[in-house]
Structures are given as structure tokens and as C-alpha cells.
Amino acid sequence: MKWNDAWVDHTEILPDDFVPDCPMETVGWLLRDGEVVSVAAEKSRSAHYRYVTHIPAGVVSSIEVV
Numbered sequence: 001m002k003w004n005d006a007w008v009d010h011t012e013i014l015p016d017d018f019v020p021d022c023p024m025e026t027v028g029w030l031l032r033d034g035e036v037v038s039v040a041a042e043k044s045r046s047a048h049y050r051y052v053t054h055i056p057a058g059v060v061s062s063i064e065v066v
Contacts, residue, residue: 001026001039003060026053030065037063 005022028039035057042053 001060001063003055033063
């Protein structure tokens with residue numbers, strides 16, 4: 001699944017400091033696909049696994065089921 005994270009960086013003060021988006025790619029078990037998309041056993045960028053991730057459907061750009 002590809003989605004844009006709601007990135008927050010408190011050092012971004014001026015308009016030129018802001019990152020326009022934070023693209024993410026999540027791989028895991030799709031539990032729910034509705035207003036909220038839930039994925040189990042998501043592998044994060046740091047190679048650790050999270051139990052369940054809940055993502056608002058409005059920020060999801062694509063879901064590929066394999």
C-alpha cells in the first residue's frame with residue numbers, strides 16, 4: 001500500500017522549510033479497507049514490525065493485494 005504520512009517536524013517554521021508530503025510504502029496483512037485502512041504486521045522503515053497500523057483512506061494512494 002502506498003500512502004502519504006501526516007509528517008510533523010517542529011523545526012519546520014518557515015514555508016520553505018515544510019516537506020510537501022512524506023510518501024510511505026506499507027507491506028502487511030490487510031485487515032480492513034473502508035474509511036480507515038488497517039494493516040497488521042507492518043514492517044517499518046527501521047525494519048521493526050508494528051502490530052496494527054490504521055491509516056485514513058483519504059491519504060492512501062494505492063493498495064496492491066498479492
